[in-house]
Each structure stands twice: as C-alpha cells, then as structure tokens.
Amino acid sequence: MNFSDVEGLKAQACSLIDKNAETLINVSHEIHDHPEENYEEVFASELLTRTANGLGMPVELGAFDCATGFSGDVGSGPTVCIMSEYDALPDIGHGCGHNVIAAAGLGAAIALASIAKASGGRVRYLGTPAEEGGGGKILMARNGALAGVDLAMMVHPADADLATIDAIALQQLLVEYTGQESHAAAAPHLGRNALDAAVLGYMAVATLRQHILPTERIHGIFLKSGEKPNIVPREASSEWYVRSDNVTSLAALKPRVLASLESGAHACGCSVSHQWIGTPYADMVTNDTMGTMYAHNALTLGRTVTDPRHGGHRVVGSTDMGNVSHLVPSIHPMIASAPAGISIHTKQFAEFARSPMADKAVLDGAKAMAMTAIDFWTSSERQEAVVAEFRTANPDQNVL
16 A cells, blocks of 8 residues: 555544544543443443444443443454543542543544555454453453454553553552450550551551662552541551562562561561452553554654653553553553643542543544554554564563
C-alpha cells in the first residue's frame, strides 16, 4: 500500500472520530459522573457496550468470564487490540482518569472498525475492568482474551505526553493480627494488643525501606484498629502494596516485607495471618517500534511525546497492562490531560479528568492509536520489526 493510501486511511479514521466527538466526550463525562470500583462497573460497561454497538463496533458484555468486561472483533488479518479501562478509585472517583481511557479506546475502536477491511487488518476492542487492584486484564487474558492478538495498546491520562508509564511490578498484601481483648484500665495485663502488633509491623516496614532498592516501594494503610480506647484491641489489620522493578525482584522483596510485618505480632504475643492477593502486576515492557509510530502520529496532532526512560518527567505506578506487555507487543503511552504537576490519584486530577483538556485528550488519544494501528496494518516491515523487538526484549516471566 502506498503512502497516499495510508494517509487517506488515517484521514478517514480521524474524520470519523471528529464526527463522533460529541458522543465520545459525553461517554467520558458520563463515566466520570458515575464512578464505579473494581468489578462493579455496571454503568460504564453497559454504556460503552451500547455505544460501541451503535457506532459499528459490535461487542458483547460479559466476555471471557468477566461480568463487566466486553469484547468484539471486526476485520481479518493482523490483529490490533484496543483496550478501555473504566474503573474508579474509592472516595476520589476518577482521580486516575479512566473515563478518558474508556472514551479514547472507544473512539479508536470505532474508527478502526470502519476501515479494517480496507486496511487489511482486524481490530479487537476489549473492555478491561478492575485495573485499580483487581487485575481485570489478567483475568481476561487467562481466559483467552489475547488469543490471536498481534499487539495491544491504550492511552492513559497524565500531566504530560509520555512514551510510557514507568510501571513496576506490584502485589497486594493483607495482614491480620489477633490478640486478646481486655479492659484497658481495669486489667490491661490480661490483654494482648493486636493494634500494637500492627503498629510495630508498620514501623518495621519503615526501617526496611532504608535497605531496599531506590526504585522499590512499600506502602500500607490500617483497615481495622479496634473499637474503643478502653478495650485492648483484639483484632487489627493492614493492607499493603509491595512494588519492585519486575516480577523476579518482587519475589525477593516479598518475604522481607512479610517478616517485618510479622515481627510486630511476635513482640506483642499476638498471632498473625497474611494473604498475597491475586496475581502480581508485572513491569511494563514498552515496544519501542510501536511507540515510535505512536509518537510520530501524536506529533501530527500537536503533541510532543517524551520518553521518561531517557530522563525528565516520570509517572511511576503499576498496572495490569504490564502483564499484557509480557504476552503481546504493547504500548501504554501517557497523554496530557491536566497541567504539569497535577498528580494522578488525587481529587485535583479527578477534576481535570472532566475538563476541556481531558476532552481533547480523548479525541487525540483515539486518533493517535487509530493511526498507529493503521501504520502496523499496512506495513509488513513494521509488523516484522514489532515482533522481532518483542522476542528480543521480553523477559521470560510467568505473568498469569
């Protein structure tokens, strides 16, 4: 296919996104106004499914044994998977801007569906719930969602246009302490304070932080701490996120964290139990061949994409898209949806996620992804380069 044909397909895709701009932005706003947490995204998944079907991208809800996930394919040939996330955070709603991810993914999917046949490719549109700790992509991938997929992509809002999120491996940990209740004034000597055990465990983790890699992160909260001050707490619990560079180094860090948390129980004469929750989130392996295509297309929209791996601004976090990137060639670029310095996972970012800046990110993100998919579909050389890089760069780790 010659250059003019490719550019014509890109123009056609972008034109369709512009034609449906009002609908896409409304979807973003509606999801923002109805925040739903992990696996509870009934409103968002039904809205996206209904809208996609109405705009020529047929999808079915409840795909791959995931009640709030959806999936649909159009076309045949090399398969590009476009992903939408749409879960929110407790209390602060869409402080991670997943409403932008959802609408941008929808826009890219409907545009690609309209030209898949002419481009010689297939688009798979996946709705992937529960990114904020529930591992929706892992569940769906385990059930076959990525079968036949040649590459996967999504865009994530941030305060800058970046080639990738600086995603590191993560696993959640729940720790429960059990002691003996007693009257705190009349008979404190009969009590065994579970809250003290939890606090000492917390402090032990704080000392451990001096002796871990600068790139590693450990952070936790107390879930249960007692009923009344004059009752020695019988039960206490805490929840933790343990992060490291990759799944291998995470496996080495986990027992050190657990030993620190258990030490408080030993000191206070309490018992302790723990649960590592779900499959670890893996580090993100960005396919730079594909990322270069995305950056070029974003530049045509007036966005200069910088690479945080080469210095400058970074957004550090963890995502189940990391697991996807170990299974198929993937990109997870960040798209500026808020002013510089506005951090994700804050109420302030949630406000910007429903702003003109975020609305523009919905449309630009959809266009950049659609144009990147067209570049991939229409060039066997690019297809081969993407696969070759994936085989070379992707470490052999069990991510499901």
